Amino acid sequence: MINNYLPLKKQLNKSTTSGKVRQWDMPTNILKHIAYLLIITASINYTFAIPGTVQITTEINNIRGRTPTIYDINEDIFNGGIGVMPYSVGLNCNTQTGMLFGSNVKCSGSMWFDLESAVYNTTASTSIGNKRFTLAPFRETRRGHCAPTHEYRLGESFQLPCTWSGGDIDINLQLTPEDSRVTIEQQTLRLHITSPLTSSNPSAQDMNVSGTFIYQTNDYLLDWDDYNASDDITFSSVDFWYGGELTIIGSNFGTTLTSATGLGNLHGESDKVTASLDPAPLEVSFERSGITKEKTKQIDYASPATNQKLADLYLMYNGNNCGDWDDSNICYSIISGSAISIICDSPDITVRAEKTGHPNPVDAMATILGTWGNRSVNTTCAITVILPYE
Secondary structure (H helix, E strand, C coil): CEEEECCCCCCCCEECCCCCEECCCCCCCCEEEECEEEEEEEEEEEEECCCCCCCEEEEEEEECEECCEEEECCCCEEEEEECCCCCEEEECECCCCCEECCCCCECCCCCCEEEEEEEEECCCEEEECCEEEEECCCEEEEEEEECCCCCCCCCCCEEEEEEECCCCEEEECCEEECCCCCEEEEECCEEEECCCCCCCCCCCCCEEEEEEEEEECCCCCCCCCCCECCCCCCCCEEEEEEEEEEEEEEECCCCCCCEEEEEEEEEEECCEEEECCCCCCEEEECCCCCCCCEEEEEEEECCCEEEEEEEEEEEEECCEECCCCCCCEHHHHHHHCCEEEEEECCCCEEEEEEECCCCCCCCCCEEEEEEECCCCEEEEEEEEEEECCC
């Protein structure tokens, strides 16, 4: 829009004392003011380089912990603490008299008893990531025969080594999501307990949980502590609680047939993770605090502009800003891998997007910049954002 104030000439008639008329001509200088107007309307469209759904993969390697702790089984028989297939179990002999405290039978090298060892789940659910899963019931048993290797000596701690049948315990852990929006794609988690017969250190029983667990969901909240694109960081802690039971099922000295139980726990960190986001809640917006897909900008100017800021673009997830808090964060990964193209319908303006880089105090993924000359512009621009999907 150009406003021209053209030369103005005015005649003034004034009477003089002589009655003659004098004429003044106003200066013929030009008063000219130029004002330009930019009106730009932009709309955002976004798409994904590779469509897909969220996939959270946890590879759990050798999560270890303590065995169920069991001590006294009855007044005659005590355990050293290991509650699943203990290497040896003791007789509770009076150090002064050599008699069993419960059965009141003299301890000897000919005594024996049989045990059944059981391991079973006691936890209704466990958590992986920020989701809880129900653990299917399991119970695995082994039989053991415990007998001394020498004659009892008064005052000694009388330990009876146990021989267990059935070998190692391997239990496939089956999890069911408590959230109906979660789908399990693959699970190969296994609880492994080494039999004293195969352990290199029978007194320190080896047990662990390992395997791969892959599940899909669509309601993850972004938290850079939990959802990183890097595969060499901790994703989450994993806890498994389980129970142990030792039952006396027979003896040659008439001890009471009874059971004792204890709790064990395996806790650890999954050590390799791939985290991706459900594309459905991902959007690109002109506003940081809400979803705005179209924006009109009006600027009055009097001179050309080069790379003048017109707007910011924000990556949004579930209506919240998906900022780039850390360069291993999945938001940063998406932003840095995105591509932005802009097409405007006027040749009188050049509009481009510039990535904001990291770190970015306002968490914008890009800034829209415009360049124009001495001309009013009214244009409509289409902004296309291509987001990578992992």
